[in-house]
Amino acid sequence: MVFARHGEGVGGDLAALLSQVHPVFMLPPIAASWFGSMLAGEFSLALGAVHMTAIFAAVYTAHLKDGYVDFYLRGEDSDHPLSEPGCKRALAGASALFFVCLAALWYPVDAWAALLTLPTWLIAYHHAPQLDTNPITTTTGYPAGIALAILGGFYVQVGTLEPIALAFSLVFLVLLSGVKVIDDGQDYEYDRSIEKRTVAVALGPARARSAAYGLMVLALALVVGFALLRVFPPETTLAVLAFGVVAAISRRADPEVATMLLVRGAYVFLALLLAAVWFRPL
Structure with a gap:
């Protein structure tokens, strides 16, 4: 077997x-890439597809590296499908595709x-074990990847950055950082036991939850402000x-249910923003 710990032949590999393809976490960065392309107003399908593929490769790299570190280096997981x-x-293949x-x-x-796209791979590759041990980088790594996907998707279409792309990337960085704090709250007891410094561990569950919703409120206020400014x-x-x-x-929900609701809410949020931008000429 070339890749698998279990199973045989090509099917096992x-x-x-495929076990490292997690649609819930992969679709938002890919959608952010397309969102950035559509914000530009001019759309090259070929360039959009290349940028989207780069973002996919970066996120896949993150999943591969995270699974490798958690099972083979930290011993946190009980099993892993890849040898x-x-x-x-x-990892070498996904990184080669990215470059x-x-x-x-x-x-x-x-x-x-x-250069605008490169940091997405750097964040992905270094998420574990470097960036996921600090409250700030643990929280902002994935949201920063989304923000960069928007900026890169915009830039590859028109060769410049404009206020609307910068503003949308800021909104998603802030909003998704709040969602990530809630998500990390699910593993508070375990993270505390291994001294993993998430925001929940650093501030305590109650204060972390308040900070998370504060970030989300700030992001929504930014959208209203940018709309008033006609950005x-x-x-x-x-x-x-x-x-x-x-x-x-x-x-009112526990961290697990709250995360489920907020992630799906973020999908709706993105879809409505996409519709607003798409029908802007009307």
């Missing part, structure tokens, strides 16, 4: 590799297109209302 050599081969995409962006656009289309305020309702309901 394929199953092991240790298989993890390293898969091929980077070259494919550099040549037709410019060096800045590649965003006025219809984006509908996304604020929708996510606000979900967030209010989640306040």
Whole structure:
């Protein structure tokens, strides 16, 4: 077997590799890439597809590295579908795909297109074991990847950055950081036992939860402010209302249910923002 610890042949290897594809966490960065492309107003399908593939490769790298570190280095997981050599081969393959995409962006656009995309892989590869031990980087790593996906998706289409792209990336960085704090609260007891410094461990569950909802409120206020300043289309305020309702309901739930609600609320939030931008000319 080239990749798998369990199973046999090509089927076992394929199953092991696919086990590291987590749609719930992969779809938002890919959608953010397309969102950035659509914000630009001009849309090259080829460039959008290359950037999207680069983002996929970066997130897949993060999942591979996280699983490798948690099972083979930290001993936190009870099992892992990939063998240790298989993890390293898969990491090399995903990273190679990312850098091929980077070259494919550099040549037709410019060096800045590649430089705006490169940090997504750096965050992904170093998430474990470097970035996931600090409250700030543990919380902001994934949201920063989303923000960079928006910026990169925008830049590869038009070769520049404009206020609307910067504003949307800031909104998602703040909003998803709040969601991530709630998500980390699910593992508070375990993280505390291994001295993993999430925000919940650093501040305590109650204060961390308050900080998380404070970040989400700030993000929604930013959307309203940018709409008033005409940076965003006025219809984006509908996304604020929708996510606000979900967030209010989640306040009464435990961290697991709250995370489930907020993640789905974030999907709705993105979809409504996308619709507002798409129909802006109307």
